[in-house]
Amino acid sequence: MSGPILSVQHLSASVAGQQVVEDVSFTVPATGITAVLGRNGVGKTSTLKAVMGLYQRRGEITLAGERIDGLPTHRVVQRGVGYVPEDREVFSRLTVAENLRLAERQPEPRRELVERLFPDLVARRDQMAGTLSGGQQQMVALARALLNDNRLLLVDEPTKGLAPLIVDQVADALEAASETVPILLVEQNLDVVRRLAGDAVVIAGGRVVHAAPAAALLADEALTQRLLGVHAETHDDKGAAR
Amino acid sequence: MSTFVLLLATGLGLGALYFLVASGLSLIYGLMHVLNFAHGSFLTLGAFLGWAVAQRMDPSSWTGFVASVLVGALVGALVATLTELLLIRPLYDRHIEQVLVTVGLSLATVALFEGIWGTDADFIRGPAWLDETTGVLGARIPNDRFLIIAVAVLVLVAIVVFLRRTRYGMIIRAGVENRAMVTALGIDVRRAFTLVFAIGGAAAGLGGVLASHYFGYVSPTLGGSLLIFAFIVTVIGGLGSLTGAAVASVLVALLQQFANYYAGGTGDFVIVLALAVVLLVRPAGILGKVAA
Amino acid sequence: MSTPATPALQVADLGLRIGGATILEDVDLEVEKGSFIGVIGPNGAGKTTLFNVVSGIARPTSGTVHLDGRDVTGMPVHRRARAGLGRTFQTSSLFPQLSVRENVRIAAQVALGGSLSPLRFPRAGDRATRDAVEHLREVGLGDKLDLAAGVLSHGEKRKLEIAVLRATDADVVLLDEPMAGVGSADVAGLSETIRSMHREKGCTILMVEHHMEVLLGLVEKVAVMYSGTIIAFDTPAAIMANPTVQSAYLGASA
């Protein structure tokens, strides 16, 4: 087995002068799905954004042995890191087709794969992405990352706020994707984690407090409760606040 | 009736000039949140160099005129590109400081223009046809109005087609919505910034040459005086909205013309009043995004 | 004057729609004076939105909000605050460039009145400043008075928020995830700070918090929100046993 695809050492990040991640270290194996768990506000999303260079960061981040912590966001992506943000962030005033075309980075993007995974999007290619349902928007967001041959995907709460049926669909797509590319997944829905994740890292208070195979972690109820709180799938509703 | 038509045509011509300035301002603001005070200087420089080229050739020939228009647009685009690369980019995401830099640039360039071309206006002329008039519904409309309106419409269509049909247009539209996500798709959004500056600069340079024919002169302060109205247009139209800029350009110019004629030269006040009213009723402008 | 039976906070039939989406629907809640209520619920349930509507940042499309028997539904944010409502925000929103002392002092001077006066000058020894320092000592920030608020650690910022609330002398306090982002070492201290504020000030507190151990250790009753409405409002023990709550909210994780 080769070394980890992503290694994060002593990562800290700040936004608008406020420290949102302090001293996070973990590695992501070169295959399968690694889950990032932890209570609300512990810095899971911020950790992903820091890796992407969307937040100011310090520390050492290597992708397949190469340092990427000094790179601006678009260069990190060009090195082969696909990003599916929390809250999807599709371009609402662009059509579905335009959203996808914008994401294409290689001469021969994997359109068939995307069309096979999300037939719904083919039918709606000329619809404004802002008028899609949450589930459909999530598919656009995932499709944007899957169009390219990435070396790693960072996926942030892909099932947040979705109906159970759509959650399954999203999980299917992630499972299919994980056969060809390793995924770092932030996810609050423990059923999804249980189904998909091989490894898990738990973040608390801005640091990694636990790293273990996901199955072992989730089987230990006392540990799960202590690390994640009783209701691990709850999440803040800051989207509704503004 | 003929007065009305004449005012209408003149107003539309002026509106076209406003739009040529405001379109760039609005695009730049929409994508980069920078209010470009140096935009007037792009216009002035385009006008001066366009006129210089026309003079070398033959100002009264169409070749000379077309050359001056092309040079104006090219110069505007070039200077705007340099501005973005050298002054705006180093201050990435520090919006207020970016604005301050453009303020400094407008100060310095206007002074430089005065040093080179003097403070007085240079009277210019173009092909004879531009100075002739055409009868429309009994009004004698100067031909340059038609030309200016046609060019502005062309520019509007060109920008819209560019934004709708090209990859970079798509990047710009996406960037106006969410810049961070554009970079997270592996796209260097700063290239789009440069491009938007270049397009805005080209429109302004073009506007400079046309404005010099509309007013009949070029002067170092030509751009500055148009810029203020273009600012008002962008606020009324909604910052960052191209359609808003187009609509507001026409509205503002017409209002100004009619108020000047029918209300004793109060055009400028009426516009400021309109601005105040728009702000009180709809602070985001008529077509602006209402802040969430 | 209100009678003792008047609830400190009463929301009735509250609804909020933005575009086509329903954010809040038929929210009814009566909070007794001096009580400590927890608000829980999954992602997107509308907890923060409820706080925003109560504090006036968002306008409801239907329903009313009463503060101590007084209808405040149409009141702007600052007047509600004057009517005795205080709140914290999910992400700390202090005055980052002002000093720690100044952050609290501004709140204290509101409580003392005359706060926009150009003829009064905050001074080291005045009442508001003395109060501010006192509150800061209470929450354990007595040694950081002159630091800019922006440089505090996350946990300290949360404590500063509590000091501000103490200084405002608010009767009804909304705490939106006060523990979010606080290191586990600081959680116990912070929850003790909140507890003592409740005890000493006798104020009514509503708190959204995902940290269940903390929440259950503090509150007297829990309101459970689910997709924009309150589906249960009861004591912590009853809530944990409630089958509706279990299936709607707790189900998947256990």
Add this chain to the structure above:
Amino acid sequence: MRRSSWTSLGLGVAVVTLLAVLPLLAIQVPGVLPGPTYTPGALQLLALCMVYATLALSYNMLLGTGGMLSFGHALYFGGGAYGLGIVLERTDLSLWPAVALTLLGALAVALVTGAVSLRVSGIPFAMVTLAFAQAGSVLVRRNPDGLTGGDEGLSLDTEHVPAALVGVVHTRNLYWLALAVVVIAYLAVLWVDRSRVGHVAAASRENELRVRSLGLQPYTAKLFVFVVGGAVASLAGVLYLLLQSGTVPRSVGADLTVTVLVMVVLGGVGSRWGAIVGGVIYTLLNQRLTLLAGSDAIESLPTVLHVPLSEPMFILGALFIAVVLFMPGGIAGAARSGFGRGRSRSGATVLEAADDQGEQRVLEPQP
């Protein structure tokens, strides 16, 4: 009072005293002042420095304290200059009542325009204030009823002005008056900054929603700062009219606002003494550069050098760009880091606060 406050108070008194006795001394500052300090030329220049220092102080109150990036501040300066000029010409009021009337008028104008402009913030606020000032500028140029003298400007009607303030021989008195005005302006700004309303305005600069949640109105506090800033600016305008024996349309124009902005940024946004220093340095530079522009040394340079160097505004504009790019805290910021006093805020962070508040969350998920 803390010891450092006593030190700065002592320093302030010393500086003011020194400046006050300057007309009685014969100090030569070659290259800066045109002659010894008792000569009218030198005093005139120094007084002009003080006019602009006052104006810069008032603008710093808007930008530095309240976080308001106004592009229309010249309106109030010009209002003071033209207002007093018109009142003196058209009424029989003597100087001091005329000044009072002018200031009241300027206060009213600032109140109305501020009340409308503050409906928006950030860049839109900048543009709206610019539009208001532009309306004022157009009005002045249009010369309604022959009130403003149009492009020619308005000259001071000295009939009701005390003789002690008229003529070159009395420049010394005007100088003292200017010094008094700077001191008054400084105290006024200090008063606002130290008062409760000033604290609330500063807090609003940082976080408006929080101010409202505490039960306060950011709008009122900012409007107060805006109006006092406008009044101080018009006081500077009044002084300008007396000193220059007249005023020209430039004193209401957008150029002047930009000039003041340059002074404040040069001095360091958010610093009172920085604003004064910025105003003084700008005025001196402008003066010296104008002289330099006409000098033989410049004239003999090749065109490529002599054209830009003969334009003072070109050099100042370029200098301004350099300061923004390479010295974000201005002179005050540089001095602070030089003395290692990094505790207080820098101009750059104050500027950040003047930005549209919504934009700082650009990386956050959109609702």
